[in-house]
Amino acid sequence: MVTAAANLRSAPRLRVPSRTITEPVTVCIPARNECRRLPALIEDLTGQRGVEDLWVLVFDDASTDDTAAIAEAAVAGDPRFTVVRSSDEPPPGWVGKPAACHRAREHAEALHPDRGGLLVFLDADVRLQPGALAAACSALRDTGAGLVCPWPFQESVSIAEIAVQPLLAWSWAASLPVRLANRSLRPSMAVACGQFMVFDSAAYHRVGGHGAVVNSLTEDLDIARLLRRRGVSTHVVAAGGVATCRMYEDAxxxxxxxxxxxxxxxxxxxxxxxxxxxxxxxxxxxxxxxxxxxxxxxxxxxxxxxxxxxxxxxxxxxxxxxxxxxxxxxxxxxxxxxxxxxxxxxxxxxxxxxxxxxxxxxxxxx
Known part of the structure; x- marks a missing residue:
């Protein structure tokens, strides 16, 4: 109880900055069978404010539905968006999500090899307020971290969700002093959320990116721990004011x-x-x-x-x-x-x- 109360008072929160982010910001969205949820995220991204140079790559991970076609329709010719269709399944030993993130980044590099700047991974079920990206990118640069994980508010509607989903944030908020954890390089004190991850591109490449964790079922936490083992700090920031996510819709x-x-x-x-x-x-x-x-x-x-x-x-x-x-x-x-x-x-x-x-x-x- 004491730790949770202390975190409520002092843990960092994502704040929309007054300045504009001028660095290149590349957003990768790994999407498999997300035709229902992806258009809302694309709409949110088209309305982002405070990011001067934004480019979004939607990676259709061998979907069996109309994810790519729906994404292309939602993009509506916006030159800041690129939709890449893939029919390749992950190689043996690779897990779908990190493999899709790895491949999305490979495509992004092939299309814009010298882009650099900041690299963002977003899940299709995340929803963003207009200043969310600018706030997340500003947090990365203000902290000097190699990775900032803005923790979206986990929406819960059904009884099963109300019972279980709040425990995700509670598991760290009630046990880990967040400010201390963010200052530490101990891998055991890392907190990560793969729904919304913001990397310094150079730090991401230095540790091998998602290519170093393609066999992981918890790739978000493993890549954060890998960064810390290489001397790169990672931060978690409460982002409920600007980002939400509903992971599951029924029991x-x-x-x-x-x-x-x-x-x-x-x-x-x-x-x-x-x-x-x-x-x-x-x-x-x-x-x-x-x-x-x-x-x-x-x-x-x-x-x-x-x-x-x-x-x-x-x-x-x-x-x-x-x-x-x-x-x-x-x-x-x-x-x-x-x-x-x-x-x-x-x-x-x-x-x-x-x-x-x-x-x-x-x-x-x-």
């Missing part, structure tokens, strides 16, 4: 998304067992003591439960960039259910991986 999509990578989260099965046991002790025993205990046990349970709820609300307010809503409060009150749901997702992910059934967007991952 089935959410489960599939977490099945894809959650088995990697704790290093091993025993690591997962240990982490889930600790989470159960910290976040399930107190509400149980509050519900059925007496006297001192019940008071202890109340303190533990309210501390968890408070940390969840602080993290959500930091992520949102505004006061928590009634939905946020309801989600925080149901924190024990969220922990239980995440434990179930972790077990599901391990089972799917063990059985060789892990897949994402029609591609087998294990």
């Amino acid at each position: 089935r999509a959410l489960r599939s998304g977490y099945d894809r990578w959650l088995w990697t989260a704790f290093g091993s099965r025993w690591g997962a067992v240990t982490a889930l046991g600790m989470a159960g002790s910290a976040y399930l025993l107190p509400p149980a003591a509050l519900a059925v205990g007496r006297g001192r046990v019940r008071r202890w349970g109340a303190v533990g439960y309210l501390a968890a709820v408070t940390s969840r609300l602080c993290a959500r307010a930091l992520e949102r960039g505004a006061s928590p809503t009634a939905t946020d409060v309801a989600g925080a009150m149901g924190h024990p259910f969220s922990v239980t749901a995440t434990a179930a997702l972790t077990v599901s992910s391990h089972l799917a991986h063990h059985r060789g059934r892990t897949s994402w967007k029609g591609r087998a991952l294990s």
